[in-house]
Amino acid sequence: xxxxxxxxxxxxxxxxxxxxxxxxxxxxxxxxxxxxxxxxxxxxxxxxxxxxxxxxxxxxxxxxxxxxxxxxxxxxxxxxxxxxxxxxxxxxxxxxxxxxxxxxxxxxxxxxxxxxxxxxxxxxxxxxxxxxxxxxxxxxxxxxxxxxxxxxxxxxxxxxxxxxxxxxxxxxxxxxxxxxxxxxxxxxxxxxxxxxxxxxxxxxxxxxxxxxxxxxxxxxxxxxxxxxxxxxxxxxxxxxxxxxxxxxxxxxxxxxxxxxxxxxxxxxxxxxxxxxxxxxxxxxxxxxxxxxxxxxxxxxxxxxxxxxxxxxxxxxxxxxxxxxxxxxxxxxxxxxxxxxxxxxxxxxxxxxxxxxxxxxxxxxxxxxxxxxxxxxxxxxxxxxxxxxxxxxxxxxxxxxxxxxxxx
Amino acid sequence: xxxxxxxxxxxxxxxxxxxxxxxxxxxxxxxxxxxxxxxxxxxxxxxxxxxxxxxxxxxxxxxxxxxxxxxxxxxxxxxxxxxxxxxxxxxxxxxxxxxxxxxxxxxxxxxxxxxxxxxxxxxxxxxxxxxxxxxxxxxxxxxxxxxxxxxxxxxxxxxxxxxxxxxxxxxxxxxxxxxxxxxxxxxxxxxxxxxxxxxxxxxxxxxxxxxxxxxxxxxxxxxxxxxxxxxxxxxxxxxxxxxxxxxxxxxxxxxxxxxxxxxxxxxxxxxxxxxxxxxxxxxxxxxxxxxxxxxxxxxxxxxxxxxxxxxxxxxxxxxxxxxxxxxxxxxxxxxxxxxxxxxxxxxxxxxxxxxxxxxxxxxxxxxxxxxxxxxxxxxxxxxxxxxxxxxxxxxxxxxxxxx
Numbered sequence: 016x017x018x019x020x021x022x023x024x025x026x027x028x029x030x031x032x033x034x035x036x037x038x039x040x041x042x043x044x045x046x047x048x049x050x051x052x053x054x055x056x057x058x059x060x061x062x063x064x065x066x067x068x069x070x071x072x073x074x075x076x077x078x079x080x081x082x083x084x085x086x087x088x089x090x091x092x093x094x095x096x097x098x099x100x101x102x103x104x105x106x107x108x109x110x111x112x113x114x115x116x117x118x119x120x121x122x123x124x125x126x127x128x129x130x131x132x133x134x135x136x137x138x139x140x141x142x143x144x145x146x147x148x149x150x151x152x153x154x155x156x157x158x159x160x161x162x163x164x165x166x167x168x169x170x171x172x173x174x175x176x177x178x179x180x181x182x183x184x185x186x187x188x189x190x191x192x193x194x195x196x197x198x199x200x201x202x203x204x205x206x207x208x209x210x211x212x213x214x215x216x217x218x219x220x221x222x223x224x225x226x227x228x229x230x231x232x233x234x235x236x237x238x239x240x241x242x243x244x245x246x247x248x249x250x251x252x253x254x255x256x257x258x259x260x261x262x263x264x265x266x267x268x269x270x271x272x273x274x275x276x277x278x279x280x281x282x283x284x285x286x287x288x289x290x291x292x293x294x295x296x297x298x299x300x301x302x303x304x305x306x307x308x309x310x311x312x313x314x315x316x317x318x319x320x321x322x323x324x325x326x327x328x329x330x331x332x333x334x335x336x337x338x339x340x341x342x343x344x345x346x347x348x349x350x351x352x353x354x355x356x357x358x359x360x361x362x363x364x365x366x367x368x369x370x371x372x373x374x375x376x377x378x379x380x381x382x383x384x385x386x387x388x389x390x391x392x393x394x395x396x397x398x399x400x401x402x403x404x405x406x407x408x409x410x411x412x413x414x415x416x417x418x419x420x421x422x
Numbered sequence: 423x424x425x426x427x428x429x430x431x432x433x434x435x436x437x438x439x440x441x442x443x444x445x446x447x448x449x450x451x452x453x454x455x456x457x458x459x460x461x462x463x464x465x466x467x468x469x470x471x472x473x474x475x476x477x478x479x480x481x482x483x484x485x486x487x488x489x490x491x492x493x494x495x496x497x498x499x500x501x502x503x504x505x506x507x508x509x510x511x512x513x514x515x516x517x518x519x520x521x522x523x524x525x526x527x528x529x530x531x532x533x534x535x536x537x538x539x540x541x542x543x544x545x546x547x548x549x550x551x552x553x554x555x556x557x558x559x560x561x562x563x564x565x566x567x568x569x570x571x572x573x574x575x576x577x578x579x580x581x582x583x584x585x586x587x588x589x590x591x592x593x594x595x596x597x598x599x600x601x602x603x604x605x606x607x608x609x610x611x612x613x614x615x616x617x618x619x620x621x622x623x624x625x626x627x628x629x630x631x632x633x634x635x636x637x638x639x640x641x642x643x644x645x646x647x648x649x650x651x652x653x654x655x656x657x658x659x660x661x662x663x664x665x666x667x668x669x670x671x672x673x674x675x676x677x678x679x680x681x682x683x684x685x686x687x688x689x690x691x692x693x694x695x696x697x698x699x700x701x702x703x704x705x706x707x708x709x710x711x712x713x714x715x716x717x718x719x720x721x722x723x724x725x726x727x728x729x730x731x732x733x734x735x736x737x738x739x740x741x742x743x744x745x746x747x748x749x750x751x752x753x754x755x756x757x758x759x760x761x762x763x764x765x766x767x768x769x770x771x772x773x774x775x776x777x778x779x780x781x782x783x784x785x786x787x788x789x790x791x792x793x794x795x796x797x798x799x800x801x802x803x804x805x806x807x808x809x810x811x812x813x814x815x816x817x818x819x820x821x822x823x824x825x
Binding site: 066070131133183186187189190192193194196197198200201203204205207208211212213214328334337338341374376377379380381382383384385386387388389390391393394395 | 556596600604605606607609610611613614615616617618619620621622624625626628629633742745746749752753756787788791794795798799801802805806807
């Protein structure tokens with residue numbers, strides 16, 4: 016352990032600033048409710064709008080197009096018929112949301128234990144590879160056990176992959192940020208290898224193309240909205256929603272969650288209270304990885320079915336998960352809402368975009384800019400504390416009432 | 423024996439008796455065992471790699487027996503791996519070996535390692551002052567795009583370097599404000615910087631060049647031809663005609679070593695990274711030093727990016743061009759234990775493994791992948807502390823609050 020270079024501080028704000036990541040996050044969660052994330056998102060969109068304006072496009076029209084491209088205009092004319100463009104776009108946005116919920120949870124869970132899991136992308140890839148392998152290799156099984164096998168094993172693989180970082184953190188104190196970054200790149204190169212020429216997962220039919228086999232029909236998840244051939248919305252969406260509930264249940268209703276959060280707030284105090292800190296660091300990381308691995312498994316069995324070398328550098332859902340979790344303040348509800356926002360941005364700026372106010376290539380990069388700004392603003396405690404303090408000054412009565420109730 | 427002779431003799435002999443010496447000798451011999459079987463020496467019998475490898479392993483065991491267990495085990499492993507690689511090399515065709523291992527491999531190693539050298543030194547300055555810089559990748563990417571833009575619009579690569587460095591500095595300044603003044607979490611902030619740079623460069627690449635940039639006519643960073651060396655047999659293709667930025671990178675390593683460890687400025691930077699409160703007490707402006715270090719870090723990382731596009735890439739940029747090199751640079755810095763020469767050595771090693779991976783692609787895709795993934799695996803092993811611990815500056819990543 017490094018020595019504490021900051022002197023003991025007095026106010027809770029100061030204590031949180033110098034404390035662990037989770038302690039700071041916890042402070043933010045007390046601060047300002049939903050106002051701060053909404054403001055953060057608005058500010059990011061505003062600055063993104065200035066970039067659009069400066070390069071000669073109308074930002075309002077561009078944002079309207081992205082809104083429609085994401086199918087969010089569906090709420091004005093709800094229909095389940097995917098021949099309707101808005102309905103189809105919405106189904107695609109929800110497809111992205113499914114992945115982002117799970118990738119967001121992968122970041123959020125580790126955060127609650129005071130760790131920053133930057134390796135969601137790698138864990139997602141590992142889940143993807145394993146699901147592809149088992150989904151193809153065990154063709155002819157009954158659908159239900161086949162899906163359970165492929166998805167279950169992929170989830171476990173994601174957990175193990177993140178578990179490496181958790182183990183290193185627990186055993187020798189290796190910083191999880193560095194180890195998960197390295198694990199990301201190792202996962203990427205594993206993908207280059209398994210799908211590449213002569214790689215174990217390369218398709219059997221054409222040995223010149225670095226693309227995997229399609230998973231067998233028995234391993235494909237049922238589609239409930241749209242058609243399977245047209246990337247319909249698969250039942251994994253409900254799995255992701257269930258994962259939100261599970262996340263909340265684990266953290267707030269189980270001993271495991273209690274211990275994880277205690278370690279997140281203050282590892283020394285947790286250890287003093289009899290909690291095995293090392294065990295919890297490993298467990299939290301593994302559970303995080305399980306969420307990301309599940310995301311990869313659902314994508315593979317839900318709508319991708321195959322994967323290629325060229326898909327690997329394009330994918331950034333694991334990193335989007337960071338923005339989702341941070342914007343959602345590492346809570347279940349927040350992560351769900353954040354995933355919808357970024358799912359809409361992801362699809363609305365690329366495939367869904369139909370008009371010529373702003374080209375999809377520009378809009379796609381606008382997503383990265385907005386994502387970057389969101390993460391930048393969310394990371395700044397002082398900004399959020401400032402907003403929180405302003406709000407507290409505005410409502411002294413409410414504060415007095417809480418104090419009276421506490422006493 | 424006179425006093426003089428004792429003075430001269432003792433440090434040397436004690437150094438020779440030190441287990442570390444036999445350990446490092448074992449490591450070197452292990453590498454040499456594999457080296458014997460490849461050009462230019464290229465022995466065709468398995469005897470020599472095996473003999474040298476065994477000597478390396480014996481030295482390793484001897485070292486381990488005298489207390490330096492990790493070093494000793496490292497030497498044993500290197501010896502065994504050296505024997506294995508040596509046998510592999512003697513079994514493969516002479517033609518293949520000559521195509522993979524020649525003088526231009528060395529030139530390529532330097533070319534691949536130069537962005538990493540700039541990035542690693544950039545990261546070192548920032549982290550030595552106490553600010554973690556995960557955003558190296560983004561700052562490098564800014565340099566890669568805006569450097570080519572500057573060279574294109576300004577007409578000369580000098581403008582490209584200036585514009586690239588300027589944009590890197592600008593992004594670093596934004597990051598520094600969040601990390602230092604707003605005391606944002608530095609890892610979160612660095613991640614944000616990477617996203618921002620990816621978005622900004624991608625956006626303007628499409629806006630200004632419609633995403634399909636033709637390199638014709640852009641002024642590129644020239645090579646530096648050493649008059650006589652360039653015509654020599656092995657040295658010529660190896661180092662006779664290298665890019666200017668490669669030489670600049672070497673100068674940077676030496677310069678940064680002098681600055682960080684031999685000057686008052688370096689002492690201040692390190693003080694801010696080890697114990698900012700103490701530095702503040704003796705009158706060092708912690709915020710000022712950290713701002714300076716982070717901005718310098720942005721400039722250097724961006725220069726590495728400019729080299730990538732306008733030197734190595736021949737004046738062409740493509741989307742997300744850095745492709746993780748910023749992270750390898752970060753890895754090189756960690757692997758090199760936050761020291762200039764250590765980082766340089768790691769950057770060379772990682773550059774070598776990238777260059778080798780490129781050449782091996784033709785013969786064996788899996789061997790190629792193995793060398794591509796090597797930097798990351800080695801760094802993972804390094805942070806795990808299997809072969810010696812890496813120790814970051816004590817206050818690295820901790821925001822400082824003025825009193």
